[in-house]
Amino acid sequence: MHSYPKPPFPKQQQSAPGLIGKLNPPADHGEKSWRGAGRLAGRRALITGGDSGIGRAVAIAFAREGADVALSFLNEGEDAASTASLVQEAGRKCVLLPGDIGSAEHCRFIATKATAELGTIDVLVNNAAHQAQYASLDNISDDAWRHTFDINIHAMFYLSKALITQMPSGSVIINTASVNSDRPNPSLLPYATTKGAIVNFTAGLAQLVAKKGIRVNAVAPGPVWTPLIPSTMSEEDVREFGANYPMGRPAQPVELASAYVMLAEPMSSYVSGAVIAVTGGAPYI
Template sequence: MAQISYPKPPFPEQPQNQQPGHTRPMDPQPDHGEKSYKGAGKLTGKIALITGADSGIGRAVAIAYAREGADVAIAYLNEDEDAKETAQWVEQAGRKSLLLPGDITDPAHCRALVAKTVETFGRIDVLVNNAAYQMTYDSLEDISDEEWDKTFSTNIGAMFRITKAAVPHMQPGSAIVNTTSVNADSPNPGLIAYATTKGAIQNFTGGLAQLLAEKGIRANGVAPGPIWTPLIPSTMDPESVKNFGSQVPMKRPGQPVELAAAYVMLASDEASYISGATIAVTGGKPII
């Protein structure tokens, strides 16, 4: 199979003023596997709930899961246009989709996500905790208490609440996949709040794997490096966006589709003895 040539920096200036950003204004456009991902029935008949599934990594995972045979509940904040596009790709794969907008910093909404998924599909076989918030700051003094709390509530607080609500509806053989980051092991000082939550996610996932083993539920993480998603132009300064991904050995950001295989494998029955693991998808930058 021929190696796909993905874009390398420098990238054009493309500021987005609203977080967590939108897909259509991005240049180059991210590849979520719309044309390239081919399923092989690895998730046939499964029900998946994916947070942050409107765009970026979440969209790529939703497309891959649908093409592998899963129905997908698409949780997102308020990016309705992006989320509807994701739902269309899921349905084009012959699977059912469910759109679930709302703010996961609200504990009641976290529980509602699970309740609506179970009401529609009857159960949850795969939970992908992927939604995240970040913002870049040059100094500690610039980070307000509210900003710190919002980052933690979005990235790790919601993960705890959604997982706690979902586990009673998961049968033996089910899987939880949490999105951590290369920042968990090699924190970017400009993303200190975000990086700290990613370290917490890695720890949460390791503990969760041990806690849920007796229930037959697996928990693993995926640690992305720099990935070309709407979060980048909407949360980083123009110079960082221009050179995004140049710091890793492959000298480019990863595309969302390049993470899909890791999420599929961890959700599949083929990974029945994998729990408490973290898969690095970092463009050659090792994690410890």
Template sequence: MTFPKPPFPKQSQPVPGRTDKMQPRPDHGEESYRGSEKLKGMAALITGGDSGIGRAVALAYAREGADVMISYLDEHEEAEETKRLVEEAGQTALVKPGDLQDAEHCRALVREAHETFGRLDILVNNAAHQMHFDSFEEIPDEEWERTFRTNIHAMFYLSKAAAPRMEDGGAIINTASINSDKPNPGLLAYATTKGAIQNFTVGLAQMLAPRGIRVNCVAPGPVWTPLIPATLPEDSVSHFGENYPIGRPAQPAELATAYVMLADPLSSYTAGATVAVIGGQAMM
């Protein structure tokens, strides 16, 4: 398959960004992903499921036979498009807005997913917040706190609520980053949380493995999502991913197979793993 390479048109958007304003438009697998019933009869909760990696994972899970709850902040049009894709695949889709910084909202998401679907097999902790700062002193205290509450605290709340509702064979999949091991200094708060996510994943995997619940994470390199033009300088957006061996950023569709593999019950011995989807780049 052929995917677009930088340089891309210079562009910026207000946070959190919109898919339909991006040039080129991201590929979520709309025309390419073909399912084979790997997740038939299962139910998943995906945070940050309105766009980017979350949308690609929701689409792939639906085409593999899973029902999906899509959690998002307030990007209603984006979430409705993801819902359409899931329903077009013949599966049930729920869309639920709200702020994952709120512990009770996280617990309510898990409760409603379990009550609606009658089960919860997969939790994908994918939602994230990032902002770019050129110097350490520029980072506001509130920004640091928001990044941790969204990226790591919510993961704790959601996983703690989901684990008791999962049966043997359940899967928790966290989105880490190449920044876990190779931090971008301009994304200090984000990179720090991603390191914490990788550590959380390995520790939780050891705690839940005796209960038959597998915990793993995916560590993407650069991925072409709305967060990029919304949070990075225009010059960085234009040349995003070109310094990687493959010479371009990943499209969201290229991440989906990793999340499917980790959710697949046949991956029953994969726990505490990090699947790095980083275009040939060395982690450290």
């Protein structure tokens, strides 16, 4: 049993989107702990937000389970290169795809590029997200509202649409939702609203593509210790992050990876339209 850090954490702030090297305490993405067993041998995955946090942990786990990986990220080149090196150390191919997935054109580009570099993509992990805190509705600009939807839900539609036409039977789409889809934090209103949309998108798309043999599921994390936290939350919220959950702490990214591996592996062939909650004991739906 790992003894992971508990709050209070040191006061800290970062500029968005944040870097893993500045997290205090450091996050555990499974760099030293994940041991693969060939559960995803021969798979080819595209992971958005793959440079850090949950995306980095999923990339490490997928590679050590036998998958080649394409990593989409905004501009965190150093973190992305570090994640890519871990994928390559596992003996797998890695493609880096920087750019803004809020653009439909960029989503179509990375879908095409990942396929050209790795072959047919059969696992899509829609994980990238944007969030920001707001004290009141008046503080949320029209642009901020649109930007959150562009990154968090519109990109899922663009990428799914671009890849589903070429995905073979047995392929998988995994969307990152949140406990906010069930218990919305009012200070994260745009983010929480998109997470509710993701759950509905997952359930509807799962039904729409079932006859193609494609499965669609979501993971709903509780608090997770990633660069998103100090780059989007107040110092006081960062200091106490995860303290109000039953385990008294946030998850480390590696603790989410097993859910994504389970959903991606062929043995989960009847699991579709599901939301896997990873909340440290907090009730979900």
